[in-house]
Amino acid sequence: MRLVRLLAGVAVVAVAGLVLAAPAAGQQPAAGLRRPDVIFVPTAQNVVDAMLEMAKVTKNDIVYDLGCGDGRIVIAAAKLGARGVGIDIDPxxxxxxxxxxxxxxxxxxxxxxxxxxxxxxxxxxxxxTLFLLPSLNLKLQPKLFKELKPGTRIVSHVFDMGDWKPEQTREVDYRSIFLWTISANSGK
Structure with missing residues (x-):
């Protein structure tokens, strides 16, 4: 029952994000950027920790969080000694x-x-790292395959990548976390 409530909550957040991200009549995004695709929903700290652990983040890593929100994943990675880059369209x-x-x-x-x-x-x-809607994960997939080097790890919170099967899946407080590693054959 808790899982059903969690999934229903995620669905509501996803729909709300799409509705709220739609441009208001006559409004244009600042600096030529488009509007956010989803509303910001923070990732719980225990999930952040599990994502970084699953990716085996070390001081030698450069962690990119796509749709970084308040920066908590990149900041947690930096506390582990890694460097990080957070990207978000919302100023x-x-x-x-x-x-x-x-x-x-x-x-x-x-x-x-x-x-x-x-x-x-x-x-x-x-x-x-990602916490995006399934449609955005799928839209992002070709970019991941094109730009990332073999060995790069990708961790997604809640949503998978369609037909690209994860190497690992973990549940943390009824939230799914998925791990993939880019290989020389990824996306081919």
């Missing part, structure tokens, strides 16, 4: 993420970009 979230990084004392290890995750170069990533 308010980027401002909040930068403030959170400063408060956490990791601003020298992280960078937050107000940018479109579909057009921003992510080729330096060794780990990519």
């Amino acid at each position: 308010q979230r980027i401002k909040e993420a930068r403030e959170n990084a400063k408060t956490a004392g990791v601003e020298d290890r992280v960078q937050f970009l107000e940018a479109d995750l579909f057009t921003t170069d992510i080729s330096e990533a060794t780990v990519v």
Whole structure:
């Protein structure tokens, strides 16, 4: 029953995100960026920790969080010694993420970009984290295959990648986490 409630809640958040992300009549996004595809829904800290553990993040990693929101995943990775880049199209979230990084004392290890995750170069990533809708994960897949090097790990919270089967799946408080690794044959 708890799982059904969780799935129903995720569905409501997804629909609300699509509705709220739709442009209001006559409004244009700032600086030529399009509007956010979803509303910000924070990832619980225990899920953040599990995602980074699942990806085996070390001080040698560069963690990119696509749709980074308040920056919590990138900040947690920096606390493990990794470097991180958070990308979000929402200027308010980027401002909040930068403030959170400063408060956490990791601003020298992280960078937050107000940018479109579909057009921003992510080729330096060794780990990519996602909490996006299924349609966005699928739309992002060709970019992941094209830009990421073999060995790059991808971890998604709640939503999978369609026919691309994960190497690992973990449940944390009734939330699914999926792991994939880019190989030389990924996307072919």
